Amino acid sequence: MGIDNIRIFSGSSNPVLAEKICQQLGLPLGVIKLSKFKSGELYCLYMESIRNNDVFLVQTFSHPINDHFVELLVMIDAAKRASARTINLVIPYYGYSRQERKSAPREPLSAKMVADVLTTVGADRVITIDLHAPAIQGFFNIPVDHLTALDLISDYIRRKNIYNPIIVSPDAGRATTAERLASNLDSPFAIMIKKRPKHNESVITHIIGEVEGRTPIIIEDMIDTGTTIVNVVEGLKERGAEDAFVCATHPIFSPPALERLDHPNIKEVVVTDSIAIPDNHPERFKVISMAPLLSDAIRIIAEGGSISTLFKYGGV
Numbered sequence: 001m002g003i004d005n006i007r008i009f010s011g012s013s014n015p016v017l018a019e020k021i022c023q024q025l026g027l028p029l030g031v032i033k034l035s036k037f038k039s040g041e042l043y044c045l046y047m048e049s050i051r052n053n054d055v056f057l058v059q060t061f062s063h064p065i066n067d068h069f070v071e072l073l074v075m076i077d078a079a080k081r082a083s084a085r086t087i088n089l090v091i092p093y094y095g096y097s098r099q100e101r102k103s104a105p106r107e108p109l110s111a112k113m114v115a116d117v118l119t120t121v122g123a124d125r126v127i128t129i130d131l132h133a134p135a136i137q138g139f140f141n142i143p144v145d146h147l148t149a150l151d152l153i154s155d156y157i158r159r160k161n162i163y164n165p166i167i168v169s170p171d172a173g174r175a176t177t178a179e180r181l182a183s184n185l186d187s188p189f190a191i192m193i194k195k196r197p198k199h200n201e202s203v204i205t206h207i208i209g210e211v212e213g214r215t216p217i218i219i220e221d222m223i224d225t226g227t228t229i230v231n232v233v234e235g236l237k238e239r240g241a242e243d244a245f246v247c248a249t250h251p252i253f254s255p256p257a258l259e260r261l262d263h264p265n266i267k268e269v270v271v272t273d274s275i276a277i278p279d280n281h282p283e284r285f286k287v288i289s290m291a292p293l294l295s296d297a298i299r300i301i302a303e304g305g306s307i308s309t310l311f312k313y314g315g316v
Helices: 015-025 065-081 110-121 134-139 150-160 172-185 227-238 257-261 291-303
Strands: 006-010 032-036 042-046 054-058 086-091 125-129 144-147 165-169 189-195 203-208 215-223 244-251 266-272 285-288
Touching: 006 015, 006 291, 015 054, 015 291, 032 065, 042 065, 054 065, 065 086, 065 110, 086 291, 110 134, 125 291, 134 144, 144 291, 150 172, 150 244, 150 266, 150 285, 165 172, 172 189, 172 215, 215 227, 227 244, 227 257
Parallel strands: 006 054, 054 086, 086 125, 125 144, 165 189, 165 215, 215 244, 244 266, 266 285
Antiparallel strands: 032 042, 189 203
16 A cells, blocks of 8 residues: 555545545545435445545544445445455544443444444444544454544643643543543543433532642543533532633534533633534634544555554553
8 A cells, every 4th residue: 555546535524624634645535426315315426446546435423423324334335346455444533432332231332333334344444533432443353543632632732831720531431531631731630420310411429639729621532412511510610620621532512512512611622623513613612633643644554654653642
């Protein structure tokens, strides 16, 4: 595989990110026709030859996630039947990742099912960012390059010179990430203990760590409805903390998240463009592009080398 032999195509989920990746690599974005029949069935047609090329398909699993998932499957199948040499998936946000284990009888392992389907249809490699559970890599029997936005977020926060910061994990599951960010920034960290009465709802019960008088930097892998984040911010405020910075890789932002996060006790919401968000987002929202990191990963895969060189502070 060489950089001159790759072709990059975008699904309909985040074409702006795909275009930025191509600009970083000095390559044109491939031309593909994507459409939908009246019945809702999806159609794709590559408008250029991809025979014996190494194809990279950029598709994030944003809303409507099921359409984008099936669209990617159709793109993989078309590429395989067009004699692409390899089919590499760039999936910045891997959907269904919150269903990576069974917490009740008779539940699906949807994250494993998605991995099985992608592999069966014809994917040869997956590049993704900040999986909800790193163990999802093991659901695949093909190479998975698991990147992280934590280095970029760390650098951004460091430049802010935040006074008296404390890194906050919204739950025990994010504790390792919070500890890494705290180590990067040489700051203390705290953990919130919460319970979930149902999906997209949470109640803060305890805080481990001293937050009074400190500026919280809340770190998450994703923000969906924003309910948990607002509960965390308000819980910290009740315990004497200053207004918070909120950081997350994946801005899912299911309504009314944008309005909910435009909160008086939130100074900034720092996210990446792994999922496209509206241009008219509130001013307190700051977006970091993942295009340079993804383009570097594609270049390393094409030319050979170690993905670990992309991790400034250590891998995921």
